[in-house]
Amino acid sequence: MCELLGLNCATPTDVRFSFTGFAARGGMTDHHADGWGIAFFEDKACRMFIDHQSSASSPVAELVKRYPIKSRNTIAHIRKATQGLTMLENCHPFMRELWGRHWIFAHNGDLHGHAPALTGPYQPIGTTDSELAFCAMLQGLRCRFPGAQPPLDELFDGVAELTADLTRHGSFNFLMSNGQAMFAHCSTHLHYLTRQWPFSTAHLIDADMSIDFAQYTTPEDRVTVIATLPLTDDEVWTAFAPGDLYLFRDGERLLSRNIPVPPAVLAAANVPRKRQPPASAAALAELGPGLGAFAGD
Incomplete structure (x- = not known):
């Protein structure tokens, strides 16, 4: 399978x-x-930036490592092909326009039997199940909200409905953003942490590199990092539960919903099933705002 990386930040x-x-x-x-x-x-x-070469050997990846681009919403993806050849058009993230903004999407998983009727402007360029799912989601959002982008809470509800439909077809871990907020959904594996004041030091798992964030940040900074698997070995990462859909904005987790994942998907990925609460507890949970930021330092 592939891996995902996302950053949602209060400042670039x-x-x-x-x-x-x-x-x-x-x-x-x-x-x-x-x-x-x-x-x-x-x-x-x-x-x-996309490249069909591996990120460990790509000259373009070396450029990104050295080029200090600052952004409030970043999505990255490394691919292990399951559907579609190793070609540039099959590399994530995918980009489309909706309501006068760029939308970016990256997926980790495998969808089967998903054959949406795409009748509008959103058509896949490559041959991946991921790009097809992205086109279907944007077409669904455009049909639900034909005039203009709705408020974020209504937009989140629309994304949740479309995610529930796609989840029936297999593993559907994804990151999606329009530059205002980050949507993150977990079918099997996804983690996050939030770095905020006072910042501390972090060390990478996959490279002998550490950084003291306190030297480069201010009290106004807040950064949520989302990854398929934790990137550092000295910070506390929070695992998404299977089915969790979160919306992050300005480095905070603002909205959440759990969308049941088919047992067969969990079994194939060796993920324990989430215990469902009693009906009364579930009803009470629906009344809660599901807001809050989580510190990972």
Whole structure:
């Protein structure tokens, strides 16, 4: 399977530290060597780099490691192909326009039997189940909200409905952003941490590199890092539960919902099933706001 990396930040933030460890998994410390990509938002638009070479050996990846691009929303992906050849058009993230903004999407998983009727402007360029799912999601959002982008809570509800449909077809871990917020969904494996004041030192698992964030940050900074597997070995990472869909904005987790994952998907990935609460507890949970930031230092 592939791996995902996302950063959602209160202020524009440099991704080089996290990306250095993440990129090593693309053929050096792990086997995700079938292409990679990264997208940096700058307001409504984003700059994106993709390459069908492995991130551990790609000259473009070396450029990103040395180029201090700062962004409030960043999505990166390293690919282990399950559907679609190792070609540039099959590299994540994928980018499309909706409501006058760029949207970026990256997926880790495998979907089967998903054959949506795509009748609008969103059509896949490559041959991956991931890009097909992204096109279906954007078409669904455009149908639900034809005039303009709705408030974030309504948009989150729309994303949740579409995610529930796609989850029926297999493993559907994804990151998606429009530059304003980050949607993160876990079917099997996804983790996050939030770094905020007072900042401390972190050490990468996949590279002998440490950084003291206190030297480069202010009390206004807050950074949530989302990754398939933890990137550092001296910070506390929080695991998503299978089915969790979160919305992050300004480095905070603002909205959440759990979408049941088919037992067959959990069994194939060797993930324990989440115990469902009694009906009364579930009803009470629906009344709660599901807000809050989680510190990972």
